[in-house]
Amino acid sequence: MPPARREPRYSVQDVIEIIQNGESEVEMELNDTDESDEDSDEDVCQQVDKENQPPMDRPADNYVDIEPKTNQHTMPRDGYRWLKKDFISPNTDFSGLDITGDDISLHTPLEYFQKFVSEDMIEALTQNTNEYSFQTHGTSVNTTAKEIEKVFGMYLKMGLVQMAGSRMYWETETRYSPVADVMPRNRFQSLLTSLHFVNNMTVSEAEKRDNLWKLRPWLDSFRERCLQVVPEEHNSVDEMMTITYIDVERPYVVGAYNKHVGGVDLLDSFTAKYKFPIKSRRWYMHIFWHTIILAVVNAWLLYKRDCKALKMSSKETMNRRQFQAQLASSLILVNATLQTPKRGRPSPGQGSPATQAVTSGSPLNAQKRPSKRCAHLPLDVRRDLVAHFPRKTGRGRCRHCSKGYTNTQCSKCDVRLCFSEDKNCFWDFHNQ
Template sequence: MPPAKRDPRYSVQDVISIVQNGESGVDLDFDDTDASDEESDSDACVDKENREPDCPANVDIEPPSNRHTMPRDRYRWQKKDFISPNTDFSGPALTDDVTSIHTPLHYFQKFVSEDMVEALATNTNEYSVQNHGRSVNTNTKEIQTALGMSLRMGLVQMPGARMYWETDTRHPPVADVMPRNRFQLLLTTLHFVNNFTVSETEKRDKLWKLRPWLDSLRENCLQVVPEEHNSVDEMMIPFKGKFSSIKQYMRGKPHPWGFKVWVRGGISGMMLDFDVYQGSINGVRVKSELGLSGDVMKLASTLAKGQNYKIYADNYFTSVPLVAKLLEQGIHYVGTARQVRLPNCNLEDEKSLKKKGRGNFDHRVEGKHNICAVKWYDNRAVTLVSSFAGPEPVQEIQRWDKVTKTYIDVGRPYIVGVYNKYMGGVDLLDSFTAKYKYALKCRRWYMYIF
């Protein structure tokens, strides 16, 4: 019996050359499905020394995909002086006129407009009819009163919302404004969208129950004149309860402490833009060329191009493609970075800098985009990347020395001082909002985001 005829075997190089040359005389069965990065990196059939792969003959060989790739040799770092570009700010200036200071209510209405409150009252009445069979008959004035009571509860915090009406713990600015039962009824019937008019396409958004309110609030935030220096960081909305339907929010693992929100804020602590993190979409994480840095790019895209705005972020977001992409739009960047996200950037290791002593640093400059990377050793090594700030001029700062029990002078690169000065905007905002939280207990998890 003659041996079974086997299909011809091809190496990876043969397949790539066949595809690039457009040869049609070879019959190959390609699989059109896209493989993930993890699968392609751990392919056991491909030999690392470019030898012929030892694979079964019936294994489909996937052609090179057309998606964007980031070759490691795209960026070339050199040991040379960094020349800072012209970063003079040309955007609108913030006014310091005393006449521009308004009442707290006026500032609140700049973000929560009357149209938003009116829509909230309408949807609340419709939801109460749909869910309970009768309307709560609320109006914009009552909704505004309930919101003011919630803020007041954040200033005078108690373990539970009912305690503001109890005899021993009664708080007149809350208890005298609205009865307890009425306040709790409004709290349980607050609604932001008509469930019967939302399409199936809109329901693919995990925050569709809150989306109209979030979009209106974000539009009002974008009306604020942005500052020259903006920081991007995450904020956490506390939530330790259980989701009534976890599939409505995340198909992955929810954060144990609450909901993540990416925020762009000014150095003054004003929130200028935000985006609520939703995890994967239909169980699949959307991959882009920028990866996690795409969240920063989304928040920075609303800034005017070419006016030399500055963005600051930590190593969770920083990558060289992000800095280059922002630089193309006239937006500069400073951020801490992880070494694995700096391809071909051979900075000194931490042990070498530690031997030289505190205050020593090493730097490299990417010639094509004029991006500077600096590794500075203080108590430990930290790496920063910027498109406008470099190591010079070195500033002298004081640090406590445990050995001599005295303060000593330590050199600090200019890029570190700039980062420390302008990075804390979102942290300042988070400390403000932490004061306005009261004991909310609700089965609807999106109410905590509201």
């Protein structure tokens, strides 16, 4: 005769879970007879019942049920309660600000860039760089915020005209004047190796558990600046990961998603262009330079959005290359004083390849001065009111009025401007 099956005993918590899950007593009895081990909780209950089983000579009613012991390291299961109720759709109307041409004024590339990289961020970077260089080498590099901006501008110009290495911009055969004339090579390399974003002496051990603790202040500030930008109605934060082949009626939300999808791919494509890969042993420096390119791309996208709101044509709108070129010039020249030229005869090869043209059929040493066309100066450089001094030069046409001829030239803008009692184009050009 088979032994009688003992009735299962449950605690109050087990009974409540059975009621909430909707399991009946019949289902539980069927589960007890099942020999499979699919339900781990049932095995635990059986083991606890064996341990707490009373002797046969005393009635079972005199004993109190003991709750099964649970492992403290076991993660609790998520409990869900399904309710039958009408679905209330959330409000999906766009609650942001509408971007119209009435409330928008077009800014310069430098002003768009400063929406993401502020002056306070550069000042903090300058202070930490000086402290880090003193802690490491015993002497400070004594850099300034303007010099850090020049480094940013040189980096952006390197992205426009890329070479195999950063030292090639100063070498004789491959010298690139827009970069090499800003600062000496050794000074540029010294600043690159000394760039720092946090004071190592004041960081706690808890903060050092973060893998990006050396870059965390810069990343937090950069994120705060990005969140201050007015968002658009349609934003792409992820792409489709799975492909389906079922023919169903397309919902409206899917059509809207397919129309505005691709933002992540576009951002990756924009950041890959005009980005110079500066080599560094500090791995987090690659993330830092990536944030600089992100700031340039976001600034250009804001510029394009404002141009679209102002209904400007595509010819009037700067492309990414033109925008980055003007931004680099502004970072280098705005609020910058002119460097005093060194005395003596210039060494061979110091001239820019753009200004050293070799005429065909002439000897190799024979050089011809090319016709120089004045480049379009950023408004930030013209209006900074720093180091714009008049100097006498050859007679030429005025850049401002285009009618008069003058021999007065701006030492910083490198353009001829009328400067007399009757006409003062020099003042109008720098203040319009």
